[in-house]
Amino acid sequence: xxxxxxxxxxxxxxxxxxxxxxxxxxxxxxxxxxxxxxxxxxxxxxxxxxxxxxxxxxxxxxxxxxxxxxxxxxxxxxxxxxxxxxxxxxxxxxxxxxxxxxxxxxxxxxxxxxxxxxxxxxxxxxxxxxxxxxxxxxxxxxxxxxxxxxxxxxxxxxxxxxxxxxxxxxxxxxxxxxxxxxxxxxxxxxxxxxxxxxxxxxxxxxxxxxxxxxxxxxxxxxxxxxxxxxxxxxxxxxxxxxxxxxxxxxxxxxxxxxxxxxxxxxxxxxxxxxxxxxxxxxxxxxxxxxxxxxxxxxxxxxxxxxxxxxxxxxxxxxxxxxxxxxxxxxxxxxxxxxxxxxxxxxxxxxxxxxxxxxxxxxxxxxxxxxxxxxxxxxxxxxxxxxxxxxxxxxxxxxxxxxxxxxxxxxxxxxxxxxxxxxxxxxxxxxxxxxxxxxxxxxxxxxxxxxxxxxxxxxxxxxxxxxxxxxxxxxxxxxxxxxxxxxxxxxxxxxxxxxxxxxxxxxxxxxxxxxxxxxx
Amino acid sequence: xxxxxxxxxxxxxxxxxxxxxxxxxxxxxxxxxxxxxxxxxxxxxxxxxxxxxxxxxxxxxxxxxxxxxxxxxxxxx
Numbered sequence: 001x002x003x004x005x006x007x008x009x010x011x012x013x014x015x016x017x018x019x020x021x022x023x024x025x026x027x028x029x030x031x032x033x034x035x036x037x038x039x040x041x042x043x044x045x046x047x048x049x050x051x052x053x054x055x056x057x058x059x060x061x062x063x064x065x066x067x068x069x070x071x072x073x074x075x076x077x078x079x080x081x082x083x084x085x086x087x088x089x090x091x092x093x094x095x096x097x098x099x100x101x102x103x104x105x106x107x108x109x110x111x112x113x114x115x116x117x118x119x120x121x122x123x124x125x126x127x128x129x130x131x132x133x134x135x136x137x138x139x140x141x142x143x144x145x146x147x148x149x150x151x152x153x154x155x156x157x158x159x160x161x162x163x164x165x166x167x168x169x170x171x172x173x174x175x176x177x178x179x180x181x182x183x184x185x186x187x188x189x190x191x192x193x194x195x196x197x198x199x200x201x202x203x204x205x206x207x208x209x210x211x212x213x214x215x216x217x218x219x220x221x222x223x224x225x226x227x228x229x230x231x232x233x234x235x236x237x238x239x240x241x242x243x244x245x246x247x248x249x250x251x252x253x254x255x256x257x258x259x260x261x262x263x264x265x266x267x268x269x270x271x272x273x274x275x276x277x278x279x280x281x282x283x284x285x286x287x288x289x290x291x292x293x294x295x296x297x298x299x300x301x302x303x304x305x306x307x308x309x310x311x312x313x314x315x316x317x318x319x320x321x322x323x324x325x326x327x328x329x330x331x332x333x334x335x336x337x338x339x340x341x342x343x344x345x346x347x348x349x350x351x352x353x354x355x356x357x358x359x360x361x362x363x364x365x366x367x368x369x370x371x372x373x374x375x376x377x378x379x380x381x382x383x384x385x386x387x388x389x390x391x392x393x394x395x396x397x398x399x400x401x402x403x404x405x406x407x408x409x410x411x412x413x414x415x416x417x418x419x420x421x422x423x424x425x426x427x428x429x430x431x432x433x434x435x436x437x438x439x440x441x442x443x444x445x446x447x448x449x450x451x452x453x454x455x456x457x458x459x460x461x462x463x464x465x466x467x468x469x470x471x472x473x474x475x476x477x478x479x480x481x482x483x484x485x486x487x488x489x490x491x492x493x494x495x496x497x498x499x500x501x502x503x504x505x506x507x508x509x510x511x512x513x514x515x516x517x518x519x
Numbered sequence: 520x521x522x523x524x525x526x527x528x529x530x531x532x533x534x535x536x537x538x539x540x541x542x543x544x545x546x547x548x549x550x551x552x553x554x555x556x557x558x559x560x561x562x563x564x565x566x567x568x569x570x571x572x573x574x575x576x577x578x579x580x581x582x583x584x585x586x587x588x589x590x591x592x593x594x595x596x
Contacts, residue, residue, distance in 0.1 A: 082532050
């Protein structure tokens with residue numbers, strides 16, 4: 001807490017953000033954490049709480065805090081092209097500027113170029129608080145480039161948090177260096193703890209100057225991942241675990257993975273859907289391995305949530321992504337452009353901007369809190385609905401239906417509005433297809449939702465949504481999402497009570513990531 | 520014998536560059552090339568050629584039997 005005290009905003013001279021967040025957390029039913037008497041639900045509304053020191057570390061980290069991802073931006077620099085393992089869901093040859101998924105970049109950077117890029121982005125986007133190295137290969141298979149980049153950035157932009165994402169094979173040997181460079185957020189991709197499962201995901205690893213195949217490879221990988229995770233935890237470095245959900249291969253097994261990583265001190269688990277289109281040329285894409293449906297993914301995330309905090313806002317972004325999660329401004333910061341930029345790093349104006357962001361966050365929390373209080377007394381109602389929200393960020397319903405590249409999904413119940421995921425609907429790479437097709441795509445993507453909240457919507461799509469059983473709602477334009485959602489839910493419950501509407505389970509929905517190429 | 524990199528297959532991931540015990544690999548015009556004068560196929564260093572073992576795309580680091588000295592010796596064996 002002390003270390004980040006500059007980011008705490010006093011409200012009326014008495015309450016800090018932590019105090020307010022504490023109240024929000026208590027209201028959501030999160031317990032308190034002994035000693036400090038404070039607690040918070042750092043990642044999303046959930047039953048688990050986070051110790052104060054962890055919350056302090058993640059509260060402005062968009063990839064670690066669901067609530068923060070509406071307000072803060074991140075960037076990845078692609079300084080680490082080499083990899084030391086082969087995964088069946090990855091194909092490094094695929095190269096498309098419109099492609100958005102891990103392992104894909106437009107250009108790689110030297111540590112010096114990366115450092116300049118970070119300064120340029122931080123000066124242009126003051127809410128950019130996090131710099132990650134996530135590839136496009138494995139950062140720890142490129143240790144010199146990775147750590148040189150961290151060193152340069154720490155020297156020029158000391159307020160930016162450093163993080164990296166790794167497959168874990170080379171993690172144990174680099175843990176001390178990671179600690180030395182003050183990297184306090186590490187993500188490990190762990191898809192299995194059983195080598196027999198691993199053999200179906202990883203064809204080989206490169207280890208001690210040899211290629212090792214199959215079960216033996218997976219056994220070495222899982223040992224290193226678990227040891228690396230334990231070593232990070234021992235050193236107080238925050239660890240998130242990413243898992244790719246591959247139906248029929250590790251979907252059931254990920255419950256075991258969840259237990260294994262929780263017991264070793266990971267504080268957040270991010271289960272992501274497999275991305276597998278034949279166009280990507282991955283082994284899974286080519287052999288027809290499907291990804292999970294929206295319902296399958298949510299069911300697995302829900303079943304693990306009792307064990308630990310689950311992350312549901314991951315956008316599986318590129319290794320050179322820039323901006324808020326869900327947006328990508330990397331095209332504004334190509335090497336040519338950044339090298340031509342005059343950059344002065346203005347720490348003070350960044351802080352001033354972030355103070356404004358904190359004020360906005362408090363308003364979002366307070367509005368939700370107040371609205372939630374009006375739900376009291378409805379506890380015996382066992383109805384849950386999903387809604388889709390068109391938003392540009394800041395926690396508000398502020399995007400036009402037709403401009404939305406994704407919808408954020410909230411689950412509404414008498415416990416309030418809980419963020420449970422997002423659906424991509426952007427239609428690039430789909431040249432030549434008309435409006436009707438794109439509307440069908442959107443309806444398939446949010447088919448499990450009762451309503452869609454938008455800032456504005458045209459007459460035609462409105463009618464089609466109603467026909468599909470989805471209520472288009474534009475009355476909450478520019479209002480806070482969660483507050484509006486609870487208001488909507490209260491009305492929904494009232495209508496169910498009076499018999500005006502009948503509550504029905506909606507069907508499943510289609511998950512889509514990466515470039516969409518209509519067959 | 521010596522290895523070469525099939526340029527059309529190379530993803531420029533640079534993994535081979537760091538692993539080569541002979542420092543025979545460098546970047547040239549966006550892809551990586553092996554200097555045949557330096558390549559020893561890793562004999563004397565490792566059991567397997569490191570570029571082949573680490574390369575993410577199969578059949579990208581391959582024996583270059585087009586070099587004149589191998590043709591004189593009877594080509595691919």
